[in-house]
Amino acid sequence: MLIGGWLSRQGDSLDEKVKAIVVCPKGVSVSRLMLSELRELFPEFIFLDSLSVREFQQYEFDYDIVFSPIFLETDKKLFIANSFLEREEKYQLKKQVMLELHGYIPFDINVEDLIGIVKKYAVIENESSLSKELQQYISQDDARFEKHKQHEVPAVNLSELITPNKITLKKSVFSWEEAIRMSAYPLVKSGHIETDYVNAMIHHCQKDPYIVIAPNTAIPHAAPEDGVNDVSMSLLKLDEGIKFAEEYEINIIIVIAAVDKNKHLRALMQLMQLVGSEEGRRTIIGATTSEEIYSVIKNYSV
Known part of the structure; x- marks a missing residue:
């Protein structure tokens, strides 16, 4: 409440942001690594804490969602995620969270189909380079995402x-x-x-x-x-x-x-x-x- 009061006077609001916690039973180091990965994957969320299962059961702060590698009894939205996420797992988790919170899944676009359409109306001088650039644009780490990150003001500790x-x-x-x-x-x-x-x-x-x-x-x-x-x-x-x-x-x-x-x-x-x-x-x-x-x-x- 106190920090929220300060933020509201600065034109910001905790109520407008998704508040998340990470619950990991695998020790402090693994828990912090998981927290760090999820912060990078969801920069728009506020990650309040990384907790042990015991700490989670006694946690008193308000939050909206929970990330954990194990099932937990909670009335909040729970997302099961491995402690160490591979690239494809990050992509799938991002899609799952977007569906649960925003009601949609990012549409998967086939690059080969796109190139086939372009070929009908234009001459492609370098198909492999075009394919690579299109893939970067529509993937989870595409140009739009990178451009968005570059314009974000980096948070400081x-x-x-x-x-x-x-x-x-x-x-x-x-x-x-x-x-x-x-x-x-x-x-x-x-x-x-x-x-x-x-x-x-x-x-x-x-x-x-x-x-x-x-x-x-x-x-x-x-x-x-x-x-x-x-x-x-x-x-x-x-x-x-x-x-x-x-x-x-x-x-x-x-x-x-x-x-x-x-x-x-x-x-x-x-x-x-x-x-x-x-x-x-x-x-x-x-x-x-x-x-x-x-x-x-x-x-x-x-």
Whole structure:
């Protein structure tokens, strides 16, 4: 809900996207590989998690579909898929999912039939090259699909945005405003945001119900037009928490700046998983170096 609120203000919506999970009983490494393959095959979906069967049975987040190599009891749409998909298996799975979700299967076109029609009305100078190019065009990895991928803004992981030079560690600060300025300083210095964006965050934070997203954790932010030059994040860790709105003591302040609806989405979902983990938050708060914090961030950037 909290991440969804942030996205809706950026002009995006989780409700408009298919939310998927991967359930694999074959261990963490295999599960992550399966998740990676499916993300590439269905870039339009949001993949929330890769889970063991036991984790799946206790999973509380809302989702629309499940991918798994085994049968599972679920009232959601379940797609059985091997842990390692061959090219033809990917094509068949894509067709199956499109039929279930959108009500149609991509029409299979015979290249030889197409060439036969062309021959009736034109002279073909290089039939083999024409056949090859037509096949590429109508297959699952055809020119249309590649062109679409080239125009997509590549999603980035949390570890690509919050790097060690974007992490600040301090014992304490005098005020909430100082905490925001200190957290945002690496992004101002690098040119990712303007000082106007920092001022806008301070102005809006007191009336923003989404700023505190987990115990000891807050994400001050403002609108892209307030001074964002490129998608970016930074993190401030305080040994002594700073009071926010008299109710919360905050030790982790993560500044989020976005200009694109999609590029930051994966990082936001990973951030949600990180701050939702008591162990993850505790490890960050107890860290003594930016490298220690970055190591935690990398663990959630899969």
